[in-house]
Amino acid sequence: MATTKVLAGARVVLPSGVVDDGRLVVEGTRIAGPAPESAEIIDVSGHWLVPGFVDIHNHGGGGASFSGTVDDVLTALRTHREHGTTTLVASTVTDDMDILVQQAGLLSELAEQGDIAGIHFEGPFISPCRKGAHSEALLRDPDPAEVRKLIDAARGRAAMVTLATELPGGLDSVRLLVEHGVIAAIGHTDATYEQTVQAIDAGATVATHLFNAMPQLGHRAPGPVAALLEDERVTVELIDDGVHLHPAALRLAFRQAGATRVAFITDAMDAAGIGDGRYMLGPLEVEVRQGVARLVEGGSIAGSTLTLDRAFRRAVTVDGLAVEDVVTAVSAGPAKLLGVYDRVGSLEPGKDADLVLLDDDFRLKGVMRRGQWVVDPQLG
Numbered sequence: 120m121a122t123t124k125v126l127a128g129a130r131v132v133l134p135s136g137v138v139d140d141g142r143l144v145v146e147g148t149r150i151a152g153p154a155p156e157s158a159e160i161i162d163v164s165g166h167w168l169v170p171g172f173v174d175i176h177n178h179g180g181g182g183a184s185f186s187g188t189v190d191d192v193l194t195a196l197r198t199h200r201e202h203g204t205t206t207l208v209a210s211t212v213t214d215d216m217d218i219l220v221q222q223a224g225l226l227s228e229l230a231e232q233g234d235i236a237g238i239h240f241e242g243p244f245i246s247p248c249r250k251g252a253h254s255e256a257l258l259r260d261p262d263p264a265e266v267r268k269l270i271d272a273a274r275g276r277a278a279m280v281t282l283a284t285e286l287p288g289g290l291d292s293v294r295l296l297v298e299h300g301v302i303a304a305i306g307h308t309d310a311t312y313e314q315t316v317q318a319i320d321a322g323a324t325v326a327t328h329l330f331n332a333m334p335q336l337g338h339r340a341p342g343p344v345a346a347l348l349e350d351e352r353v354t355v356e357l358i359d360d361g362v363h364l365h366p367a368a369l370r371l372a373f374r375q376a377g378a379t380r381v382a383f384i385t386d387a388m389d390a391a392g393i394g395d396g397r398y399m400l401g402p403l404e405v406e407v408r409q410g411v412a413r414l415v416e417g418g419s420i421a422g423s424t425l426t427l428d429r430a431f432r433r434a435v436t437v438d439g440l441a442v443e444d445v446v447t448a449v450s451a452g453p454a455k456l457l458g459v460y461d462r463v464g465s466l467e468p469g470k471d472a473d474l475v476l477l478d479d480d481f482r483l484k485g486v487m488r489r490g491q492w493v494v495d496p497q498l499g
């Protein structure tokens with residue numbers, strides 16, 4: 120039986136550009152160089168072959184959340200894999216510190232096993248003025264000692280912490296995170312332009328869902344949006360679901376930052392991959408109607424029901440972005456940010472065989488993770 124597969128005939132998106140009628144060789148769990156003669160040839164002509172997606176901000180899907188049990192986490196993970204996300208950072212939401220510490224322990228084990236790529240703590244160190252769908256009573260200032268508790272609880276698997284860096288202890292917390300190799304993300308913030316510049320200078324490198332949960336861009340008070348967009352050191356997260364951002368705002372950010380400084384994220388909650396209904400986001404109740412998640416109390420947007428295959432398709436077909444740029448923003452860029460680009464994020468020999476097959480209308484038609492089909496190719 121052939122253990123080597125050759126995916127032949129697709130438009131393959133490589134770091135060097137798009138190759139028409141390309142061939143991709145998969146041997147075991149990895150992408151390989153030239154194929155042996157015994158290889159199984161799979162004709163995927165008429166399709167796009169792109170690297171598996173990398174989501175650095177995701178709270179759940181498939182009716183389950185990354186704040187739940189091991190089974191919940193695996194359900195959410197499976198749901199997003201079926202939509203092309205082969206590398207995923209699990210995000211928590213604001214909760215009691217003891218609960219977060221406990222959840223960090225659970226998630227760190229799944230990271231250890233290679234199921235998730237790390238943990239993102241969104242809250243509790245965020246601004247009550249920009250709390251979004253976070254429980255106000257549980258918010259707190261970013262005291263470095265408390266931040267340290269979460270880093271320790273994650274046992275080396277903390278990937279990112281979102282914080283409002285203008286709060287007391289904010290800048291010291293950024294420095295602490297950087298010292299421990301954890302990404303400091305500015306978000307749910309009420310900072311001015313100047314305060315945001317200070318936080319970037321202290322080492323913050325990510326904007327948590329740029330535009331959302333922060334002051335608007337103003338021409339006399341440019342706020343965090345301008346500071347985050349203009350600094351070459353910052354990667355900006357964008358939620359391309361047609362709800363969180365107008366296409367023009369998304370294009371503006373994309374063009375200003377350039378594809379290499381954008382990370383498309385889902386910020387998905389439990390309803391992703393399922394549909395409308397009542398759900399929980401951490402301790403808060405959420406109602407999803409026509410795919411839009413809002414808090415039952417107050418009506419704040421409460422995450423998204425997005426999956427990255429939909430974000431990809433929308434970016435190309437609605438926002439008019441180039442396929443190669445979208446691949447950069449949904450795979451290569453976030454992989455580099457996480458420090459895992461040596462293994463994932465592009466279709467190159469030696470890397471994990473993580474890939475997504477799309478038809479010529481950019482609909483998902485197959486997903487492979489580490490050489491195994493998660494979604495069998497549908498080549499009709």
Ligand SMILES: [Zn+2]
Nearest residue numbers: 176210241386
């Ligand atoms: Zn979030």
